Amino acid sequence: MTKQDGKFFGRGIADCKGDLFVRLTALKNYLDEYGQPPVHIKFLVEGAEEIASQGLDDYFKQHSELFQSDLIIWESGTKNERGQLRITGGNKGISCFEISADSASRNLHSSNSAIIDGALWHLIDGISSLHQHGKISVAGFYDNITAPTLRAKNLAHKMYFSSAKLSKLYQLQYPFLQGDNEEKIKEAYLFAPSFNIEGISGGYEGASVKTVLPAHGGAKFDMRLVPGQDPADVADKVATQLYNNGFGDLKVDYTMGVTAYRSDMDAPLIKELIATAQTVYGGTDSVEVLPTSAGTGPSYNFNHYLHAPIAAIGIGNPNSGAHAPNENVTEADYLSGIEVITQFFANLSAHTRADDHSITA
Amino acid sequence: MTKQDGKFFGRGIADCKGDLFVRLTALKNYLDEYGQPPVHIKFLVEGAEEIASQGLDDYFKQHSELFQSDLIIWESGTKNERGQLRITGGNKGISCFEISADSASRNLHSSNSAIIDGALWHLIDGISSLHQHGKISVAGFYDNITAPTLRAKNLAHKMYFSSAKLSKLYQLQYPFLQGDNEEKIKEAYLFAPSFNIEGISGGYEGASVKTVLPAHGGAKFDMRLVPGQDPADVADKVATQLYNNGFGDLKVDYTMGVTAYRSDMDAPLIKELIATAQTVYGGTDSVEVLPTSAGTGPSYNFNHYLHAPIAAIGIGNPNSGAHAPNENVTEADYLSGIEVITQFFANLSAHTRADDHSITA
Numbered sequence: 001m002t003k004q005d006g007k008f009f010g011r012g013i014a015d016c017k018g019d020l021f022v023r024l025t026a027l028k029n030y031l032d033e034y035g036q037p038p039v040h041i042k043f044l045v046e047g048a049e050e051i052a053s054q055g056l057d058d059y060f061k062q063h064s065e066l067f068q069s070d071l072i073i074w075e076s077g078t079k080n081e082r083g084q085l086r087i088t089g090g091n092k093g094i095s096c097f098e099i100s101a102d103s104a105s106r107n108l109h110s111s112n113s114a115i116i117d118g119a120l121w122h123l124i125d126g127i128s129s130l131h132q133h134g135k136i137s138v139a140g141f142y143d144n145i146t147a148p149t150l151r152a153k154n155l156a157h158k159m160y161f162s163s164a165k166l167s168k169l170y171q172l173q174y175p176f177l178q179g180d181n182e183e184k185i186k187e188a189y190l191f192a193p194s195f196n197i198e199g200i201s202g203g204y205e206g207a208s209v210k211t212v213l214p215a216h217g218g219a220k221f222d223m224r225l226v227p228g229q230d231p232a233d234v235a236d237k238v239a240t241q242l243y244n245n246g247f248g249d250l251k252v253d254y255t256m257g258v259t260a261y262r263s264d265m266d267a268p269l270i271k272e273l274i275a276t277a278q279t280v281y282g283g284t285d286s287v288e289v290l291p292t293s294a295g296t297g298p299s300y301n302f303n304h305y306l307h308a309p310i311a312a313i314g315i316g317n318p319n320s321g322a323h324a325p326n327e328n329v330t331e332a333d334y335l336s337g338i339e340v341i342t343q344f345f346a347n348l349s350a351h352t353r354a355d356d357h358s359i360t361a
Numbered sequence: 362m363t364k365q366d367g368k369f370f371g372r373g374i375a376d377c378k379g380d381l382f383v384r385l386t387a388l389k390n391y392l393d394e395y396g397q398p399p400v401h402i403k404f405l406v407e408g409a410e411e412i413a414s415q416g417l418d419d420y421f422k423q424h425s426e427l428f429q430s431d432l433i434i435w436e437s438g439t440k441n442e443r444g445q446l447r448i449t450g451g452n453k454g455i456s457c458f459e460i461s462a463d464s465a466s467r468n469l470h471s472s473n474s475a476i477i478d479g480a481l482w483h484l485i486d487g488i489s490s491l492h493q494h495g496k497i498s499v500a501g502f503y504d505n506i507t508a509p510t511l512r513a514k515n516l517a518h519k520m521y522f523s524s525a526k527l528s529k530l531y532q533l534q535y536p537f538l539q540g541d542n543e544e545k546i547k548e549a550y551l552f553a554p555s556f557n558i559e560g561i562s563g564g565y566e567g568a569s570v571k572t573v574l575p576a577h578g579g580a581k582f583d584m585r586l587v588p589g590q591d592p593a594d595v596a597d598k599v600a601t602q603l604y605n606n607g608f609g610d611l612k613v614d615y616t617m618g619v620t621a622y623r624s625d626m627d628a629p630l631i632k633e634l635i636a637t638a639q640t641v642y643g644g645t646d647s648v649e650v651l652p653t654s655a656g657t658g659p660s661y662n663f664n665h666y667l668h669a670p671i672a673a674i675g676i677g678n679p680n681s682g683a684h685a686p687n688e689n690v691t692e693a694d695y696l697s698g699i700e701v702i703t704q705f706f707a708n709l710s711a712h713t714r715a716d717d718h719s720i721t722a
Contacts (some may be wrong), residue, residue, distance in 0.1 A: 052570075092472065094572075096570045102534060103533065103534045103535055104531040104532055104533050104534065105531055105532040106531065108531055109656070110555075110557040110559065110583050110585070111453065111550075111585060111654075111655040111656045111657075112527075112550075112655075113555040113556065113557035113583075113585060114538070114549045114550055114553045114554070114555035114585060114655070115524070115537050115538055115539060115546050115549050115550050115553075116533060116535070116537060116538065117495065117535045117538055118557060118558060120558040120560075120561055120580075121492070121558060122535070124485040124488055124489050124558075124561070125489050127485055128485050128486050128489040131482070134478065163476070166473075170465040170466055170467065170469055170576075171465055171466040172464065172465050172477060173463060173464045173465065173610060174464055174477070174478045174483070174610070175478075176476050176477060177475070177476055177477065177478055178476060185476050188475045188476050189472075189473075189475055189476050192475045192476075193475070194471075194474040194475035195474065196471040196474035196479060196572075196574055197479060197481040197482060197485075197563075197564065197575065198471065198564050198565050198570070198571055198572065198573055198575070199481075199563060199564030199565040199566045199567075199571070199573075199575060200481055200485070200561055200562070200563050200564060200566070200578065201561065201562055201563075201566035202558075202560060202561050202562075203558060203559050203560030203561060203581070204559050204560040204581065205560045205561070205562035205581075206560075208616060209413075209457045209559070209581065209583065209616055209617065210559055210560070210581075211455075211557075211559065211583050211657075212559055212560070213557055214558065214559070214560060215531075217561065219481075220564070220565065220566075220570065220571075222471050222474075222570065222572050224471070224472060224474060224475060249534060249535070255569065255570055256570065293472075294472040294473075294475070295470070295472045296472075296572075
């Protein structure tokens with residue numbers, strides 16, 4: 001780690017080693033002053049988040065009773081571009097699968113295309129049959145979805161997000177799926193499931209021309225899920241829909257999945273955390289509250305096994321560059337982060353006894 | 362070149378250096394016996410056939426008067442699996458082009474897929490919209506096509522071709538586009554235009570999962586064409602159809618093309634060549650006559666500039682392995698090949714004068 005111009009630089013310092021040190025330092029500061037913790041504090045440090053925490057479920061099945069808590073403070077968080085501290089509850093889920101087509105044991109000469117159907121036609125026709133006008137046409141896909149509450153929608157509308165800025169930054173060529181309705185865009189970003197083609201591959205992909213009739217093709221997908229959807233179940237529904245659309249020859253291979261979890265940001269201990277942050281950071285408008293992130297993480301598993309609400313709070317900034325070689329946090333955010341957690345402990349101790357609550361941080 | 366078990370082995374010996382030596386040896390034999398050629402004999406040796414003879418058109422534009430002829434004997438040919446010598450007139454054409462989609466300046470995180478449309482959806486939906494149930498739905502694509510004559514169809518039906526054998530050899534997973542109607546399959550193989558996806562590529566194509574929303578995707582195509590279709594024109598029609606189907610954002614890049622040519626196998630000098638071969642190889646049933654090959658070659662250019670019918674005759678066999686390291690011809694076929702051409706010269710001289718006809722071999 002190096003320090004320069006008021007910033008700490010180091011791999012993982014924003015996502016999320018810095019946050020862990022903030023928690024530990026806050027606890028040390030609190031213990032130095034008060035001698036004993038305000039409530040039970042439990043730490044669960046897991047190193048496989050970047051590869052989808054696939055072992056976490058098994059771990060919880062064996063050890064979840066160790067971490068039963070009243071609140072889970074999550075490891076990550078960042079200020080938005082407006083300078084507000086983002087406190088986020090939960091994640092979207094994800095279902096990852098592949099669809100593949102095999103039309104022959106090996107590629108044929110393309111002169112056979114007048115009489116033989118190739119894998120790639122079946123593949124793209126099958127995939128194409130699964131959506132219409134941006135809507136996913138997989139029977140049952142939208143069933144049982146937990147609609148966001150009015151409160152959650154209102155939080156979404158207040159989110160700092162500019163579709164125009166995003167469009168300019170990435171030189172987007174198509175209109176947003178929600179048109180230019182900024183509120184609908186924000187709602188969809190946080191609450192709508194989606195269907196993404198991560199990649200597609202088949203046949204000859206080099207320069208110029210090669211007259212092969214490809215025997216094989218495949219595509220990779222991720223569906224971002226919302227509460228109420230099961231990752232393996234939606235992949236099954238895709239397979240069923242392909243079959244019903246006349247593409248039973250296509251193979252669907254489920255890769256992995258994560259279930260969605262959306263926090264109730266009005267849960268008492270989350271409201272307490274938000275209030276503490278607002279005090280430290282400078283008032284109501286200094287904090288942005290989101291009921292979920294648009295990304296995926298294992299918050300469902302935490303809630304499912306530990307039965308506690310979840311809030312993520314952290315020390316990143318819009319230029320932290322998570323995963324980049326120059327990943328950084330500011331010293332000011334680091335110190336504020338410590339202050340929020342220390343103050344939160346103090347607030348808790350003011351109106352609780354140690355055995356009333358447990359917190360997993 | 363090596364000789365073993367009655368076969369000559371050598372790179373290009375079947376496709377098509379052996380054929381050139383057959384012609385030269387036949388001419389030498391004829392000259393040794395008769396002192397002067399039966400008609401004008403012209404040789405055009407071109408070395409770029411495997412890369413689509415793209416320079417041939419320019420060459421003919423400057424020098425076609427040197428090669429004006431009454432018959433063009435083409436360089437290639439092979440016996441079929443039934444042991445018949447195949448004499449073929451002309452080739453299918455081809456139109457090669459790419460269709461690509463660009464949705465952003467770079468890949469986005471796939472959490473954006475709830476609000477942003479990706480390149481790959483547009484690409485596959487656009488491509489998929491260009492055909493239905495194996496029929497190409499590009500307006501004007503089938504216009505102006507020269508239907509095969511009844512005689513040409515009859516020749517096609519007599520072609521040695523087993524869809525069952527092909528299906529077993531390649532373990533084909535789908536039925537033939539013409540179902541199990543063997544006559545229709547043979548007709549389509551020789552006379553139907555087709556639309557093949559050579560390859561498709563976009564986004565993350567490696568193992569497991571990578572949650573990118575791809576900014577770019579592309580696919581390569583070849584359309585096999587028949588007489589009456591123009592290669593650049595069909596690519597234009599694809600672009601127009603994409604636009605009309607709502608995919609004007611997709612880019613169509615024409616790579617290259619070759620026009621189709623189908624010979625009239627009843628042209629007098631071709632009939633003479635066929636009759637000569639039947640005599641040498643052992644009767645009517647020893648020769649299979651096809652008005653076109655299912656593959657592509659520059660026969661159109663030869664006919665267009667030289668105004669002569671074309672027939673391909675050669676010395677290959679079903680196991681010649683053109684382009685393979687063990688490419689071979691049998692000594693028997695080599696000698697028969699020489700005999701056919703020598704005899705053809707003799708037959709011509711029996712009822713013609715040297716200045717009546719020219720042959721480009």
